[in-house]
Amino acid sequence: GAGVSQSPSNKVTEKGKDVELRCDPISGHTALYWYRQSLGQGLEFLIYFQGNSAPDKSGLPSDRFSAERTGGSVSTLTIQRTQQEDSAVYLCASSFQAGRYEQYFGPGTRLTVT
Amino acid sequence: GENVEQHPSTLSVQEGDSAVIKCTYSDSASNYFPWYKQELGKRPQLIIDIRSNVGEKKDQRIAVTLNKTAKHFSLHITETQPEDSAVYFCAASRGNAGNMLTFGGGTRLMVKP
Numbered sequence: 001g002a003g004v005s006q007s008p009s010n011k012v013t014e015k016g017k018d019v020e021l022r023c024d025p026i027s028g029h030t031a032l033y034w035y036r037q038s039l040g041q042g043l044e045f046l047i048y049f050q051g052n053s054a055p056d057k058s059g060l061p062s063d064r065f066s067a068e069r070t071g072g073s074v075s076t077l078t079i080q081r082t083q084q085e086d087s088a089v090y091l092c093a094s095s096f097q098a099g100r101y102e103q104y105f106g107p108g109t110r111l112t113v114t
Numbered sequence: 115g116e117n118v119e120q121h122p123s124t125l126s127v128q129e130g131d132s133a134v135i136k137c138t139y140s141d142s143a144s145n146y147f148p149w150y151k152q153e154l155g156k157r158p159q160l161i162i163d164i165r166s167n168v169g170e171k172k173d174q175r176i177a178v179t180l181n182k183t184a185k186h187f188s189l190h191i192t193e194t195q196p197e198d199s200a201v202y203f204c205a206a207s208r209g210n211a212g213n214m215l216t217f218g219g220g221t222r223l224m225v226k227p
Contacts, residue, residue: 033214042120042203042217043158056214091157101146101165101209105157 002026004106006092012112013082021077021109025094032075033095033103034067038088046090049075082113116141118206120218127194128226135221137204138186144206146213147180147187152220153200161202162189165209194225 005024013019025032034046045059049069060066064082069075079086089110093103117140127133139147148163164171164178164187171178175194180187191198201222205215 031213035215042219043205043215045214045216048214059214095213101207101213102148102160102163103213103215104160105150107157 004092004094004104006090006106006109008109009107010110010112012114015084015113016081018078018080019082019111021079021090021111023075023077023092023094023106025073025075025092026096026104029094029096029104030072031095031103032069033093034075034077035091035093035105036088037091037108043091046077079111082111084113087111087113116144116206116216118204118216118218120204120221122221123219124222124224126224126226129194129196131194133189133191133194133198133223133225135189135202135204135223136186137188137206137218138184139206139216140185141206141208141216142185143208144216146207146209147178148205148215149176149178149189150203150205151200152203158203191223194223196225196227199223199225 007022030051032049035043037043047067048056064080067077089108091108092106095103120137145166150158151161152158177190201220204218207213207215
């Protein structure tokens with residue numbers, strides 16, 4: 001079946017502009033995660049959605065970052081007033097809860113802030 | 115919060131040799147430990163995982179061992195092949211209690227033919 005998809009695959013923006021990154025999880029997966037991977041680094045947790053529960057935002061680095069998940073499916077990560085240190089690959093993952101822990105990643109969005 | 119340390123950061127082996135990557139974690143409540151393989155420019159791919167109720171799991175040439183007392187787990191790859199060359203990440207989570215993954219810093223594995 002279809003895996004996790006993300007768009008755009010690449011985004012170049014000027015410092016100070018807002019950007020929106022989109023994630024389509026695997027159909028039927030109730031949990032959705034956003035991670036960030038800076039160049040040559042590991043993955044850093046940002047935010048987690050589980051069903052209709054309030055999201056866990058504990059990983060968001062600043063109040064310029066926010067995310068929504070509409071209808072329990074598609075999610076959008078928004079970064080306002082982008083800074084150069086926001087440049088990274090933003091990865092989305094989804095999993096089917098109820099005892100299944102495996103997370104499957106999308107291809108990521110490479111964000112470059114100039 | 116959880117902290118995961120991964121060693122070594124780079125590992126070079128000859129084709130056919132074994133490779134071992136080690137991780138330690140700090141949160142005793144963590145109970146799920148996956149390993150991901152990431153090729154250059156690609157998404158992380160789940161290759162094997164283990165839960166805290168078992169000490170070892172194998173899948174063909176790869177195996178993972180877990181020592182909950184010492185809070186460390188390891189990835190073992192036998193009979194390495196050039197296509198095993200990639201960056202490998204370990205991670206830990208509390209499973210159903212949120213399940214957000216805390217990742218190690220990654221190991222770049224190079225298998226020389």
